[in-house]
Amino acid sequence: MTSLERLCQERGLSMSRQRRLIIRVLSEARTHLSAADLHQRVTELDPDISLATIYRTLTIFEEEGVLKRLDFGDRKMRYEQADKEPHDHLLDTTDGSVVEFQAPEVAALLATIAARLGYRLDGYRLDVFASPDDSRAESARACVTAVQPPAKRPRSRHHHHDGREHSAPGR
Ligand SMILES: [Zn+2]
Numbered sequence: 001m002t003s004l005e006r007l008c009q010e011r012g013l014s015m016s017r018q019r020r021l022i023i024r025v026l027s028e029a030r031t032h033l034s035a036a037d038l039h040q041r042v043t044e045l046d047p048d049i050s051l052a053t054i055y056r057t058l059t060i061f062e063e064e065g066v067l068k069r070l071d072f073g074d075r076k077m078r079y080e081q082a083d084k085e086p087h088d089h090l091l092d093t094t095d096g097s098v099v100e101f102q103a104p105e106v107a108a109l110l111a112t113i114a115a116r117l118g119y120r121l122d123g124y125r126l127d128v129f130a131s132p133d134d135s136r137a138e139s140a141r142a143c144v145t146a147v148q149p150p151a152k153r154p155r156s157r158h159h160h161h162d163g164r165e166h167s168a169p170g171r
Contacts, residue, residue: 002027004081011064022057032078032098090128
């Protein structure tokens with residue numbers, strides 16, 4: 001059982017064949033799929049599943065806390081598992097792919113800023129928009145790849161985790 005299936009079970013969701021298929025594709029994807037991406041992959045397995053069904057199912061999964069919806073403002077909602085380790089996202093503005101990262105120094109900086117304003121940091125959300133710097137990025141990307149299992153699709157630079165908002169320690 002994948003962790004996504006287990007999460008559905010924990011939330012008491014009934015699992016139709018279509019839902020199972022959608023969960024399977026999401027589990028195997030290792031990236032932040034949009035509804036259209038998901039629909040394309042699901043219909044390779046079952047051509048009868050409509051985009052409307054995909055949308056309806058994603059909405060239910062989101063409401064039940066199984067999936068989290070990511071909005072990078074590019075009119076393409078992406079989804080990822082809701083209960084993973086906190087991390088931030090970098091959107092590749094050239095191809096719309098998403099890279100995940102963790103940057104504890106950002107939390108430290110934001111805590112300092114909050115303190116300056118008289119607040120204690122409870123959490124934050126960070127989306128970075130960037131394009132590949134080919135003179136620098138190869139070694140950094142090789143590094144990221146080494147930590148993650150290789151993606152099934154060879155061209156993919158996406159990495160899978162998820163996107164809970166960060167919580168500051170000792171909240
Ligand atoms: Zn993510």
